[in-house]
Amino acid sequence: MLTNTLTSRADLHNTTSVNGKHVKDPKGWHGTFAFKDEDQVKHEVHVASHGYTNGKEDFRLKEGTHTDEKSDGTPRGGPTSMKVVWPLEADLEEYVESPIGYSHLEEQI
Numbered sequence: 001m002l003t004n005t006l007t008s009r010a011d012l013h014n015t016t017s018v019n020g021k022h023v024k025d026p027k028g029w030h031g032t033f034a035f036k037d038e039d040q041v042k043h044e045v046h047v048a049s050h051g052y053t054n055g056k057e058d059f060r061l062k063e064g065t066h067t068d069e070k071s072d073g074t075p076r077g078g079p080t081s082m083k084v085v086w087p088l089e090a091d092l093e094e095y096v097e098s099p100i101g102y103s104h105l106e107e108q109i
Contacts, residue, residue, distance in 0.1 A: 020078020045069040
């Protein structure tokens with residue numbers, strides 16, 4: 001069982017989802033990450049964060065935002081999607097040499 005986890009939904013992007021539709025994020029380019037500690041694992045909740053930058057190739061953080069805890073089973077992708085915001089443990093990959101970092105994305109070089 002994962003006790004401390006982190007997921008990353010995608011590379012830097014400048015869109016967000018509103019009612020299941022992708023729209024331009026008014027705050028611009030950002031990375032999306034979700035975190036949970038041991039207690040949150042037990043309660044099947046997590047916190048999502050966005051790290052905003054000045055552009056797609058600029059990885060310097062200019063602003064960070066964080067949600068309140070939300071259920072891992074929160075639907076995403078619109079009303080007909082069967083997707084949820086937190087991937088199954090089997091779909092996560094452990095980051096190299098990190099006991100707490102996991103992602104469902106391929107490793108990037």
